[in-house]
Amino acid sequence: MQPITTTAQLADFCKSLNGQPFIAVDTEFMRETTYWPKLCLIQVAAPNGAQACIDPLAEGLDLDPLLDILRDESVEKVFHAARQDVEIFHNLGAIPRPLFDTQIAGMAAGFGEQIAYDALVRQMLKIDLDKSSRFTDWARRPLSDNQLTYAIADVTHLAELYPTLRARLEKSGRMAWVEEEMAALTDPALYDVDPENSWKRLKPRKTTAKYLAVFKGVAAWRERTAQQRDQPRGRILKDDAIDELAAQAPTDAAALDRLRGVPKGFSGSRFGPDLLAAIREALKDPEAYAPTINRERGPQNSAAGAVVELLKVLLKARAEDAGVASKLLATVSDLEKIANDDDADVGALNGWRLEAFGADALKLKRGELALVLDGTRVRVVEVRRAPKAAE
Numbered sequence: 001m002q003p004i005t006t007t008a009q010l011a012d013f014c015k016s017l018n019g020q021p022f023i024a025v026d027t028e029f030m031r032e033t034t035y036w037p038k039l040c041l042i043q044v045a046a047p048n049g050a051q052a053c054i055d056p057l058a059e060g061l062d063l064d065p066l067l068d069i070l071r072d073e074s075v076e077k078v079f080h081a082a083r084q085d086v087e088i089f090h091n092l093g094a095i096p097r098p099l100f101d102t103q104i105a106g107m108a109a110g111f112g113e114q115i116a117y118d119a120l121v122r123q124m125l126k127i128d129l130d131k132s133s134r135f136t137d138w139a140r141r142p143l144s145d146n147q148l149t150y151a152i153a154d155v156t157h158l159a160e161l162y163p164t165l166r167a168r169l170e171k172s173g174r175m176a177w178v179e180e181e182m183a184a185l186t187d188p189a190l191y192d193v194d195p196e197n198s199w200k201r202l203k204p205r206k207t208t209a210k211y212l213a214v215f216k217g218v219a220a221w222r223e224r225t226a227q228q229r230d231q232p233r234g235r236i237l238k239d240d241a242i243d244e245l246a247a248q249a250p251t252d253a254a255a256l257d258r259l260r261g262v263p264k265g266f267s268g269s270r271f272g273p274d275l276l277a278a279i280r281e282a283l284k285d286p287e288a289y290a291p292t293i294n295r296e297r298g299p300q301n302s303a304a305g306a307v308v309e310l311l312k313v314l315l316k317a318r319a320e321d322a323g324v325a326s327k328l329l330a331t332v333s334d335l336e337k338i339a340n341d342d343d344a345d346v347g348a349l350n351g352w353r354l355e356a357f358g359a360d361a362l363k364l365k366r367g368e369l370a371l372v373l374d375g376t377r378v379r380v381v382e383v384r385r386a387p388k389a390a391e
Contacts, residue, residue: 001148003041005058007065014065016050022076023069024158025096027085028138028151035226035233037088040138042066045155047163053151057141067094076100078162080117080154082185090191097186102158104181105165107325108174114325117154124161129153177328177352195223199291205243210283212290215246217282221275236271237262251280307339308332313371314364317378318357329357338362 004010017023028041044066045051056063069075070089077096079085081103089096106115111123118129133150143151169175184190199219204212219242226233241261250256253267256276266272282289312335319326330338330348337344338361349358360380363369372379 001053001152003053003055003058003143003148005055005061007060007062010054010061010063011065013044013050013052013054014069016048017044017046017069017075020046020048020050020075022047022078022100022159022162024078024155024162025070025085026079026151026154026158027088029084029088030137030139031232033232034230036091036230037084038139039088039092041143041151043151043155045152045159047159051152051156051159053143053148055143057139063092067092070094070096073097078102078158080120080158081114083190086185087191090188095186095188099182099186100162100166101178101182101185102162102165104178104328105169107328108177109165109168109172110323112325113327117158121157121161124164125157127157129157174324177324180351181328193223193227195220195227198223202239202242204246204293206247207293209286209290210249211246212293213282213286214249214279215242216289216291217278218242218245218275221278225271225274237275245275245279249279249283251276251283304336304339307365308335310364310371311335311339311361313378314361314369314380315357317371317380318360320377321380322356324356329353330361335361339365 004013024045026043027039028043029037029039031037039056042054042056042063043052044054054063054066055061067089070077071094076098078100079096080101082096082099082101086096086099102120103114103117106120107113111120118131121127121129130150130153133144133147136144136147138147166175169178196216199216202215202219204215206212218237222233222237222242225231225236229236238261241259244259244261248255248259250259253272253276256262256267256272257265263269267276311330312332315326315330315335319329322329330346330353334344334346334348337346338348338358342362342365343349347353348361360369364371368383370381370383372381
């Protein structure tokens with residue numbers, strides 16, 4: 001198979017996708033040394049047998065014919081572990097909607113937590129994939145036959161297993177269980193690269209205005225610098241250094257060089273003056289610049305901590321009973337909030353999750369359920385309370 005390298009070839013291929021209910025999509029990219037992912041190959045397959053590898057690095061190739069299909073909401077787009085693929089297409093102005101992620105679907109269909117693509121193909125199609133080309137240099141041209149064979153296999157098998165996996169979820173009434181998760185993957189806010197919002201990906205340890213203002217300012221400076229230089233954030237400054245800078249708030253070179261988390265001689269580097277300027281700017285009016293954060297409430301006391309541990313056991317038991325991945329039912333953060341508040345605003349206490357887990361979580365808190373070890377398996381049993389004796 002030769003990859004598509006011209007706009008005319010791509011337009012002809014996209015015509016062959018007309019009327020198809022879905023397409024399977026995958027990408028090969030590299031970002032180990034860059035901020036922006038470098039898209040090296042796009043693979044597409046449809047149920048009518050149309051399939052192609054598309055070379056986005058080919059000189060003069062216009063991806064618009066394909067991007068138009070990704071924007072077409074009458075065609076479902078099937079991915080496996082879609083987040084990074086969606087990020088790439090979001091950067092190109094074409095978030096693929098509607099989206100079906102077979103990794104998320106696999107969690108609801110009983111294939112475990114975050115099942116790998118090759119494992120899903122092995123279990124569903126009884127095919128062992130050759131993954132030897134996975135970590136090859138996808139930016140180098142020409143691509144080898146082994147690379148192209150590996151790449152196209154990912155989407156041909158994806159197109160084959162998707163209808164079966166979807167039917168399995170629909171038959172069990174679990175499509176609604178995953179639709180919310182899949183829709184979240186196409187929320188543009190998930191891929192926000194505004195430097196002023198970059199602090200949200202980190203975990204500030206203090207809540208004072210001065211600390212938060214510097215924390216936000218340094219995170220924004222790092223994000224801008226990484227974008228402008230097209231380098232990974234960590235190569236500009238490590239996450240731990242941002243916390244130390246926020247705590248110490250150095251405003252001159254000498255104070256900056258005294259910090260342990262900042263590389264030696266950082267103040268004299270090309271980054272030092274700009275970083276110090278960002279800190280001084282944040283300190284001009286910390287109260288106005290500092291973000292407002294709503295801290296998630298963890299266990300408030302030792303009793304709540306014990307409840308969280310019991311809820312973890314209940315979650316595992318209910319997930320095994322339902323044959324789903326436990327993280328699809330509730331997160332640890334959900335459990336901590338439920339431990340402190342019966343009316344906590346969490347996914348586990350709403351919709352299908354309430355029926356599958358949340359209601360039992362509240363019963364366990366009230367002492368209406370008990371966890372019993374039956375051999376190697378935990379069973380959930382109702383507690384029958386003895387009637388109160390008459391006075």
